[in-house]
Amino acid sequence: MPVRLLTIFSFFVFAASGLFGQSAGSVRLVSTRDKVDVLPGQIVNLAFFAENKTNTIQNLDAGMNAPSGWRLISPAKSFSLQSGERKFLIFSVQIPSVNPVGKFKVELSVNQVENGDVLDLVPVVVTVGEVEKIEMHLVESPQHIKAGEEFRSEFLLQNLGNTGKKVFIETRNCSVEGQAEIEIAPGQSIRFFATHPSSDAITETVKNYYTVRALVSGKVTESIFSSYTTFPVKEGKKDLYLRFPVEFGATYLASNQRGSYEHAYQFELSGSGSLDEKGKHRMEFLARGPNNTNLSFLGLYDQYFVSYANDNLELFAGEKSFSFTPLTESSRFGLGAESKVKFNNGLNFGFLYVKPRFYQEIDNEMAAFAGVEFNKKNNVGFYLVSKQLAASPEMTQLASLNSQFQPFSRTSVELEFSRGRFGETWDNAMRANLSSQFSVFNLAGNYYYTGKNYPGYYSNSTFYSGNFSVNLTPKLSLGIYAKEDFINAQLDTFFVTAPYSRSFQYMANYNLASRAYLKLYWRQYERKDRLALDKFHYKTNSINAQVIHRFNRLEYNILGEYGETTNFMLESGQNQQTMYRGSVNLAYRFNSKHAVRVFGSWSNVNRFISGDQQNFMAGMAVVSQLAKNLRANFHIQNAYNIEDYYRNRNLMQLNVDFTPVPRHKISLRSFYTLFRQETENPELTFSLNYAYKFGIPLKKIVDAGDLKGYVTRANHEPAEGIVVSFFNKTAITGKNGEFSFKAVPTGTHILYIDRSGLAIDEIPEIADQLSVEILEDETTELNFRIAKGARLRGSFEVQESALAILQKGEVKVQNIIVELKNEQEQFRITSEANGKFSFPLVRPGEWTFRVYTNSLPEGYELENPVVRINLEPGQDKHLELDLKPRKRNIIFKSDNKVLQPLKQLNNQPESRAAQQMEIEKESESHSDTFYSVQVGAFGSKKSNDATYFQEAPYDFEVQIGTLYKYFIGRFPKLGEAEKEKQKLEKIYKNAFVVKFENGRLAQ
Structure with a gap:
């Protein structure tokens, strides 16, 4: 029995397995x-x-x-x-x-x-895959704020991509409230605010512009530019006089030179501005003294000059750096005079004389010149220059032809040719300058050649600089640069010259990403000391790599250089050495008020006669706006490159500027300085300066008065924040509802009330544009209320007559002209297709409502076309106007007899002449002839919202051919149309009267 059961069980198991296997496959x-x-x-x-x-x-x-x-x-x-x-x-x-x-x-x-x-x-x-989509929207921003209030604008940042992002909000002229870096998940929306404080000391209306950008991985994805207006809460007193701006300064100078404390005072009076209202006559002057150049870096040489200029004359007398032409005399500081006369046709001529102050080898020099200016970029000039040398009685003579022209829109060329003589020896010089952009190519360069005996500013020199680049792609550009400095130049001894240099380089620039750049270049350069100490003379061949990247608030610049240097100050065979140099410059901006920069470099060079060729240099700089009237910056570093010893080098610098009140400024300057031609023993110097700006009154230019007033609401509460404009100035009512405009020129001006600050159902009780007369030295007071406005609507209903069945088509109740006016304002509109009309919000009070009967449908009349209406504040009144069929007297004629209506038969009989007059009168009343004033014709259709019709909207439009013509009024008589035309000529200068007959333009 068990064997039998096992056999049956096995059969079912294998059968099920076979079925499952069959199903699965x-x-x-x-x-x-x-x-x-x-x-x-x-x-x-x-x-x-x-x-x-x-x-x-x-x-x-x-x-x-x-x-x-x-x-x-x-x-x-x-x-x-x-x-x-x-x-x-x-x-x-x-x-x-x-x-x-x-x-x-x-x-x-x-x-x-x-x-x-x-x-x-x-x-x-x-x-x-990844989708990056960051959007930013301006949700709400006030159009204006009051001085002293904080501007606050709301933005919505959305991540419509599928990965979380860190978005940096970069701002200009505003700051982000809270963290500037926002982490936003996919599908998330985050609101943030940009704010900016305002000073309550503002006395003039100021238009403020700001920018908010969203950056992802340093790339700008969204940028919003907007603006708002800051209105003063107190108005400064307007100056009625034309004043010449002048600044007075007094400086205390102190220095610890060579272990001894020295100090001195220096004063300066300067001015620059116009002598007339239109700015045609301009003057500038400077008086600074005494001379304090012995106090090194802070001390300035004394200087005095005065100049005058207008469109046709330029005069100068005093001390400055004079310039003739780049070849003859590029720059020469001294005491002299200069004059130039310019004609309206472009011709000019002049004279120049200078006695050099810092170049003792020249006793004096003078020049006469003439030229023609075709336009700002095309001119030619000729100079004759004479120099008297201190060591020779003979004069140096120079002549120069100088020109500038622009053959193409992006190409400019300068050329100069000069010939000079000293004694019996003549020699030549030439100069060329080219700047051109065409297609993807950029070319710029200049070339100087001066002969061995040329007696100009340069002599026996050939020097040049040039740059050629090509933009292969939007990201990649290649270029070549070459330069060689001048060798012989008659430089002022006070201005120590830079080292001689010659360089040549190949370069490739690649835009790695937004605000990220890579620069690779090979260069060969030579530098030689021109000073008497002769500290260096070397030549270097090197490869360089530089990365510049601005990421959010951080900006960095990394430079690496590797090559070989030949030091000509050492003996041959010992003067070549491998060199390398690396530098890093990091800058971080905390916000618009505070920023810091750190920098450093490490180099191994072979440029100087020194046992240690390695050099480490580091430093930092801080800039901070500590308060609205206090600004400071600090700079410190441990060393400088020895090639820079021809100039002053600050190892430490502190600047503090404080403005206690407008027009007054106190400045502190402190330096720890290596002075020119010094390589050690820095000195501490500081100065304290006070400056005061003021204006010298020249003449009274404005006869003016003031305007002030109060704005209240219907409940007699002050109306705050109402914007009022008057004579190109704008004010906003304060908490007590007061506004004022000071020093307004006399005469009648228009006062504008901006409704943007009112509720949708509010309206001023005076006209939006009100004429106000300003009297000299008087204050005009204007008070008004803000009330609830009223509305008037209505509709035309057609009453059918027993003869309506005989009329063809439906009675049209569209374009019926209706008017609402009072003593100051007038509104004229037309009915819609359903006969309804609605006037804009109007002021409460007495109004006259009128229907132009000549615009009613033919055969209909209105019982009372003119109605006086009293509108209450907040009222919305509706008029139902019934159009009734016009009653007509039907007169039958049979042969010579006139059959009269029964009504007339019951009255006294009329003569044939009277009957004929009645016929003519009736015919005239039903004539379809009227006059109108045409105010415009255009090739395209216009609406009443167009700027052209802002002051007086049109009543109807007629298309004739390809022109759309616009008309105002429907007048039964020509005289009425002529009167309307005279009124409209103030707005439409070319308005004229036309005649319509049977719906068509007759003339």
């Missing part, structure tokens, strides 16, 4: 793709093949399993497969727009309809 699914790459928001189509591997018909259900949130576009499919049949299936699924980046599995399965068994299942890997 009966249908096979194959995907056309195992992997799919998509982006969020896209629809992906997945294709499959289903094949029946059995000998029987298979009834199947196919369905897809997708991650949560994915939308299946294709529903489950039911189908049958014959034995050996293969079927093509497509399923579509949409990826959510904020689906995160990653790999996701989608599965297609087929089930047997009879028992729901899964016959096959195929997975497909869907890789969702």
